[in-house]
Amino acid sequence: MSSSTTTEKRIVVLGAGYAGLSTAKGAGRHHAVTLVAPEERLLHRVRQHETAAGHGRDWPAIGELARGRRIEHRRARAAELDLDGHKVLLDDGTTLGYDTLVHALGSRTAWHDVPGAAEHAYAAERAAELDRRLRGTDRPGTLAVVGGGATGIELATELAEAHPRWQVRIVATGRVGGIYSPKARAHVLRVLDRLGVAVHEGATVTEVTPTGLHTTAGPVDADITVWAASMEPHPLAAAAGLAVDDRGRALVDEYLRSVSHPDVHVVGDAAAVTVPGTGTLRMGCATALPMGQYVGKLLDGRTDKPFAYKYVAQCLSLGRQDGLLQLVRGDDSMRPTVLTGTAGRLAKAAIVAGVLAALK
Known part of the structure; x- marks a missing residue:
């Protein structure tokens, strides 16, 4: 009703x-x-x-x-x-x-009760503040992005491309891009490698300090930590x-x-x-x-039907020149079809533009 x-x-x-x-x-x-x-x-x-x-x-x-x-x-x-x-x-x-x-x-962004995370890391919501910090630093250093999902991947690739003098790492409890199909994940790893991003997988963060991370796989140095864990x-x-x-x-x-x-x-x-x-x-x-x-x-009285929804695709930005569109089934499981490179970037841009157009 x-x-x-x-x-x-x-x-x-x-x-x-x-x-x-x-x-x-x-x-x-x-x-x-x-x-x-x-x-x-x-x-x-x-x-x-x-x-x-x-x-x-x-x-x-x-x-x-x-x-x-x-x-x-x-x-x-x-x-x-x-x-x-x-x-x-x-x-x-x-x-x-x-x-x-x-x-x-x-x-x-969830801190997951990790000691020091809220005090020493930039959550994705503080993106503008992070930009000011990076632009205001004359001496490049190391930057660790915690989280191997879409948000972490997009942040790591964008930051590595924008700040090539910084050493960027991505740290994940599981596999970086592990939710995607093998073809899509392989492309994500190739882009990270091309951009010089070090990948730390199987590394659960147990503490964040002003100088880096303590993880189950050992310490990771970081002058700046960006927290892109789950929500x-x-x-x-x-x-x-x-x-x-x-x-x-x-x-x-x-x-x-x-x-x-x-x-x-x-x-x-x-x-x-x-x-x-x-x-x-x-x-x-x-x-x-x-x-x-x-x-x-x-x-507004323009429908009386129950809510219905099926997934179509997942998309990623991989810096300014690359992207990924992963087709999925209605239940969000992965299909084999993936668009990468320029085609993936343009598809992602079109989807994001469509979101803003829908709100207008």
Whole structure:
């Protein structure tokens, strides 16, 4: 059943990432929407590696992207949820009432309780700060990227290409690019080798210090450490009393409504969404944007069908001149087809451009 009605409702959306902004734009066609997010501009998360390497730019203002919709942008953070009273307490001391709440606060880099990580490493969210640090250092040194998944690979290749005098290493608990097909992983390793990136696999980080890493495979020197480990959902859902899974992601039904509080929709990385035939969706832009678009249509009365989703591809930037597009099955398992080099780079660029176009 649809959660939409023909009467206007007070809709509050928490978070202006891919999921939150697309929800607000869809629902804001015919309803008044309050979008709560402290940022002035879109945080174009899939391009953080470019920002870290000095290639980033100011992305569109949220107000610009919300133009033409009945959206009020409140530049604040949600501090507390009163689910029984249908209220959101903001960090500026004000309170918002709602008829329908959309939780789209997403995820953040997880430190995994590793000693020294939060104190001595740059999380991917601090990309602009990392760029300033690298540009402000006259003497090149060693830089270690912790994480062998997509974020770590994109950061390592982009940084190595932008700063060739630095010795870049990538450190992974498992295999770097191990989620991809053998052909795709082999290409990733060739690019890392071409860019002079040292690969440390099977090395779980046990401590981060100002001068490097302690790992299960031995020490790794690093003047700068970049932390690109897995993500964890924003803690507000669990703290407020929404039903969550063992990772803290809100449990939702087929309409992306909280199973414990059906007047709350949860979209993006904060939601544990299981789709028949596809499985439990992974965190990322590829799933967050469709979720937001769906709930926006649902609240606007333009659909009454359950949420459906199938994967198509995964893509990687590998510096300015290379990229990878890995075709996948609907359940996200790897197909043998891979585009690499210029074709992969252009495919990745087209997908990223499509994300921004969808938000506009």
